[in-house]
Amino acid sequence: MTSADAPRIVAVVNPISGGGAAKQQWPAVAAELDRLGVSDVEVIESESSAHATRVATEAARSGALTVAVGGDGHVRDVAEGVLAVDGAQMGVAAAGRGNDLVRHLGLPLEPTAIAAVLAGGRVRRMDVFDVERPDGTTAVAVGNVYVGLDSVATELINRLRWMGRVSYRIAPVLTALRWKPFQVALTVDGVRHESSAHIVVVANSGDYGHGLRMVPTASVDSGEIQVMLIRGDHSKYRLASLMKQAKTGAHAGREEIEFLSGTAVTLDADRQLPVHADGDLLSAFPVTVTVRPGALPILV
Numbered sequence: 001m002t003s004a005d006a007p008r009i010v011a012v013v014n015p016i017s018g019g020g021a022a023k024q025q026w027p028a029v030a031a032e033l034d035r036l037g038v039s040d041v042e043v044i045e046s047e048s049s050a051h052a053t054r055v056a057t058e059a060a061r062s063g064a065l066t067v068a069v070g071g072d073g074h075v076r077d078v079a080e081g082v083l084a085v086d087g088a089q090m091g092v093a094a095a096g097r098g099n100d101l102v103r104h105l106g107l108p109l110e111p112t113a114i115a116a117v118l119a120g121g122r123v124r125r126m127d128v129f130d131v132e133r134p135d136g137t138t139a140v141a142v143g144n145v146y147v148g149l150d151s152v153a154t155e156l157i158n159r160l161r162w163m164g165r166v167s168y169r170i171a172p173v174l175t176a177l178r179w180k181p182f183q184v185a186l187t188v189d190g191v192r193h194e195s196s197a198h199i200v201v202v203a204n205s206g207d208y209g210h211g212l213r214m215v216p217t218a219s220v221d222s223g224e225i226q227v228m229l230i231r232g233d234h235s236k237y238r239l240a241s242l243m244k245q246a247k248t249g250a251h252a253g254r255e256e257i258e259f260l261s262g263t264a265v266t267l268d269a270d271r272q273l274p275v276h277a278d279g280d281l282l283s284a285f286p287v288t289v290t291v292r293p294g295a296l297p298i299l300v
Contacts, residue, residue: 008040009033009118010059011093012052012078014070015045019164022069022095025111029069029093032115046070049077049280056081060088065299067118071096072143072208076278079128079296080140091118091299097164097210098279101143104205104220105300121299126220128295129204133283141277142296144208144215145289147267148199148230149179149239151276158279168210176239181232183270188227189262196232198239202265202289203228208279209246216249217259223293227260265289 011030013022023045030041042064046052052068056078059066066088068078075092082090093114094102105124108114129141153175160167184197201208203226206218218226230242234256245251252259267275268286275283 006038006040006119007065008063009038009067009091010042010044010055010062010064011067011069012056012059012074013043013045014052014068014074014095017070017074017096019097019161022074022093025095026069026093028111029115029118032112033119036115036119038115038119046074046077049073052077053081057084060085065089065091065118067091067093069093069095072098072101072278073280075101076140076142076280079142083128083140083296087297089123089297089299091121093118097161098168098208100207100210100212101205101220101278103211104143104207105298107300117299123297124221124300125294126296126298127204127223128292129202129225129277130290130292131277131282132288132290134286139277139282141204141282141289142220143205143278145202145267145275145277145282145287146200146208147184147269147273147275147285148182148197149175149236150199150201150209151274152179154276154279155274155281172243176236179236181236182273184229185266185268186227186229186260187266188260189264193260195229195258197229198232198234198236199228199230200267201228202226202267204291209243212243212246213249214246215259216252217261221294223263223291224261225263225265225289225291227262227265229258229260231256231258263291
């Protein structure tokens with residue numbers, strides 16, 4: 001690659017992603033980029049979600065390839081900034097705890113392979129979600145929006161960051177011990193569905209929870225929203241075997257699971273629960289999710 005062909009890169013690094021893994025990993029990626037002839041690389045450490053979005057917008061406006069160095073939530077924050085600039089492209093250097101979107105996209109985790117994608121990968125146009133909160137503000141989601149036992153467990157996972165990846169296994173068990181199902185109202189493309197539920201996933205990628213293929217029908221370039229509901233009229237103690245099957249997507253045929261699909265989904269319920277997107281708290285009920293097909297050009 002000649003210097004004239006090489007992209008200019010702005011790497012937005014989340015210093016706390018993966019317990020500091022992002023800061024440790026990026027120098028190895030940068031060294032390989034330099035070996036490949038990509039030497040115009042700027043590194044910016046994000047100070048907050050809003051700061052990551054702002055600097056990503058500025059990088060995209062400058063014409064740079066904007067790279068999110070961090071986990072799924074950081075990818076979402078950087079994507080929101082890149083989406084503000086028509087035609088701007090984005091790269092990802094995975095360095096989080098779950099890296100579920102990266103897994104769905106088939107992106108590498110090893111620095112040499114990451115650099116190869118950033119230097120010469122192809123563009124895949126992925127869908128993104130716009131999520132309207134009760135106050136009328138809108139957030140972006142790139143992987144999944146979810147609520148129920150798993151969103152409550154995610155709150156605990158985030159409080160147990162110091163435990164590393166083992167928190168993904170411990171938090172759901174502790175949460176399940178006190179869990180009771182909720183009554184959910186799902187409106188999909190104008191049609192209302194009501195049910196008792198343990199978990200509802202509004203999926204773009206369908207992958208989350210550190211390697212679970214929770215919604216195997218989902219794909220980030222389908223142009224649709226896939227909804228999976230785990231009904232609450234079945235015992236919560238069945239969820240342990242369900243989650244084991246979810247590692248491969250084999251749970252999809254279980255009797256307590258329902259699937260819906262559409263392009264606009266509104267979620268409401270009989271009690272307030274944390275609504276999460278890409279591993280982070282997003283809002284309380286109600287929320288409305290709409291899809292923007294092929295909105296984000298990402299290197300794969």
